[in-house]
Amino acid sequence: MPDTNSQSGLIDPQESETAKNNRFLLGTLAAGHLVNDWVAGTIWLVAPAIAASMGLGPAEVGLIIAVNGIAAGFTYVPAGIIADRTRNSGLLMLISFWWVAIGYFLSTLVPGFWLITLFLAIGVMGDAFWHPVATGILVKTMPKRRAQVLGIHAMGGSVGAEILAPVSIGVLLTYFDWQSSLQIITIPAFLMGLLFIVMGPRITSVSRQPVRKEKFTQALQVWLTHRGLMMVGMMVLYNMSLFALLSMTPLTLQQRYEMSVFNSSVLFAAMLVIGTMFQPFIGKLSDMVGRSQPIIITLLFSTVFSACAAWFEEFIPFMIGLICAASLLTAVRPIILAAAVELSEESESTTLGIVFSVLDGVGALGALVAGLVGEIELALAFLMAAVFSIFSIVFYLALHASSKKRKYPVVFDD
The missing domain is CATH 1.20.1250.20 (MFS general substrate transporter like domains)
Known part of the structure; x- marks a missing residue:
C-alpha cells in the first residue's frame, strides 16, 4: 500500500516530534555551554585583577591560570566515564551549573591567595565536567549530524568564553573590585541551574554503556x-x-x-x-x-x-x-x-x-x-x-x- 503521508506531502508526526526534541536539545545545550564557559572564561582577566589587589606579580597570575587548567584536565576523563554510565544526563548538567556558580562565588568570599586559587579551580572543574556530558549526548542522539551539532555546541562556548567573558568582566572591573565583578558574572550560572531543575529531566541519554x-x-x-x-x-x-x-x-x-x-x-x-x-x-x-x-x-x-x-x-x-x-x-x-x-x-x-x-x-x-x-x-x-x-x-x-x-x-x- 502506498505511503499516503509521503504522497500528500504530510510530515510524519513522529519525525516532526523527533526534530522538535533535537532542536530543543541542541539549543539548550548550546545555551548551557555559553553560560558555563562565560564564567570560566573570565579567568584570563580575573587572575591579573586578583594579583593586583594583593600586590602580587606575573608568577602568581601564571600560577592561578595553571592550577585552573590542571584542575580542568583532571575532570574530563572521569566526567566522560560517568556520562557513559548514566541515562540521566540532564541531572549531570544541572550539577555542573551549580558546581560552577558555587565554586566561583565562594572564591570571592574566602581569604588568602591559596584558598582563592583552590575555589577557582573547583569552579572550573564544574565547567570541564559539562563538556563530555553534553557532547556525548549530542553525538549519540544525532549520530548522522555529529560535526554539525558539535560545531553549534562549540559556537555557544566560543560566544561565552571569547566574547561575553572578557568584555563583561572588563566592564565590571572598571567599576567594581574583582570579588563583586565575579559574583555578578555567576548570576547566569545560578539562573541556568534553576532553569535546569525544570528542563533537566527532559534530557536523557539514548544509551547506557558500561565502561x-x-x-x-x-x-x-x-x-x-x-x-x-x-x-x-x-x-x-x-x-x-x-x-x-x-x-x-x-x-x-x-x-x-x-x-x-x-x-x-x-x-x-x-x-x-x-x-x-x-x-x-x-x-x-x-x-x-x-x-x-x-x-x-x-x-x-x-x-x-x-x-x-x-x-x-x-x-x-x-x-x-x-x-x-x-x-x-x-x-x-x-x-x-x-x-x-x-x-x-x-x-x-x-x-x-x-x-x-x-x-x-x-x-x-x-x-x-x-x-x-x-x-x-x-x-x-x-x-x-x-x-x-x-x-x-x-x-x-x-x-x-x-x-x-x-x-x-x-x-x-x-
Missing part, C-alpha cells in the same frame, strides 16, 4: 607507543605556547601600555574571536590536504609572530605579533584534535577525554612558566611561547617521520 577496563586500557596504550608519546609531546608544547601567550597578555597591556581593564579585555576578546572565525576554514583545508601541512605551517608562523611580540616594545608591532600568534594558535586547535582522534582510530570519546586532559592539564603549565620568566621581564613570556611552539613542531615532525616510516598514510596524509 570496560580493557577498552579504556586499549585506548590508553595507543598513547604509550612512540607515535603516541610524540603526539602527546606536540600537544603539550602547543598548549603551553597558547597558555603562555594568553596568560601574560592582559597583564602586559595594562602594565606596559597602561591600558584600562576594559580596553585590554576588548583586545583580548578580538584575538580569540579572529582565531575562532578561521577554525572552520583551516579545518576544511586540512580535510583536503592532510593534517601535516596546516599544522606545521601554522605553528611555524605562530613561532615567528610570538617572537615578534617578544622583540618589539612599540605598541603597533607588538599587537600585530600578538594578535597573529594568538589567532594562529587558536585556529589550529581543531586540526590537532582531529589528528589526535585519527591517531587512536577508535574510542573517540575516550580519546578526546585523554586529549583534553593533556591539553588543559599538562599544557596549562605554560602559564606558570610564563609567569615565572615574566617576573624577570614580561617580554620573556612571549619568547617562551615561541620556544614552546617551535619545539611542538619538532615533536610533530618526529611523529610525521615515524608515521611515514611505518606507513600510516591515513592520519598524516600530505
Whole structure:
C-alpha cells in the first residue's frame, strides 16, 4: 500500500516530534555551554585583577591560570566515564551549573591567595565536567549530524568564553573590585541551574554503556607507543605556547601600555574571536590536504609572530605579533584534535577525554612558566611561547617521520 503521508506531502508526526526534541536539545545545550564557559572564561582577566589587589606579580597570575587548567584536565576523563554510565544526563548538567556558580562565588568570599586559587579551580572543574556530558549526548542522539551539532555546541562556548567573558568582566572591573565583578558574572550560572531543575529531566541519554577496563586500557596504550608519546609531546608544547601567550597578555597591556581593564579585555576578546572565525576554514583545508601541512605551517608562523611580540616594545608591532600568534594558535586547535582522534582510530570519546586532559592539564603549565620568566621581564613570556611552539613542531615532525616510516598514510596524509 502506498505511503499516503509521503504522497500528500504530510510530515510524519513522529519525525516532526523527533526534530522538535533535537532542536530543543541542541539549543539548550548550546545555551548551557555559553553560560558555563562565560564564567570560566573570565579567568584570563580575573587572575591579573586578583594579583593586583594583593600586590602580587606575573608568577602568581601564571600560577592561578595553571592550577585552573590542571584542575580542568583532571575532570574530563572521569566526567566522560560517568556520562557513559548514566541515562540521566540532564541531572549531570544541572550539577555542573551549580558546581560552577558555587565554586566561583565562594572564591570571592574566602581569604588568602591559596584558598582563592583552590575555589577557582573547583569552579572550573564544574565547567570541564559539562563538556563530555553534553557532547556525548549530542553525538549519540544525532549520530548522522555529529560535526554539525558539535560545531553549534562549540559556537555557544566560543560566544561565552571569547566574547561575553572578557568584555563583561572588563566592564565590571572598571567599576567594581574583582570579588563583586565575579559574583555578578555567576548570576547566569545560578539562573541556568534553576532553569535546569525544570528542563533537566527532559534530557536523557539514548544509551547506557558500561565502561570496560580493557577498552579504556586499549585506548590508553595507543598513547604509550612512540607515535603516541610524540603526539602527546606536540600537544603539550602547543598548549603551553597558547597558555603562555594568553596568560601574560592582559597583564602586559595594562602594565606596559597602561591600558584600562576594559580596553585590554576588548583586545583580548578580538584575538580569540579572529582565531575562532578561521577554525572552520583551516579545518576544511586540512580535510583536503592532510593534517601535516596546516599544522606545521601554522605553528611555524605562530613561532615567528610570538617572537615578534617578544622583540618589539612599540605598541603597533607588538599587537600585530600578538594578535597573529594568538589567532594562529587558536585556529589550529581543531586540526590537532582531529589528528589526535585519527591517531587512536577508535574510542573517540575516550580519546578526546585523554586529549583534553593533556591539553588543559599538562599544557596549562605554560602559564606558570610564563609567569615565572615574566617576573624577570614580561617580554620573556612571549619568547617562551615561541620556544614552546617551535619545539611542538619538532615533536610533530618526529611523529610525521615515524608515521611515514611505518606507513600510516591515513592520519598524516600530505
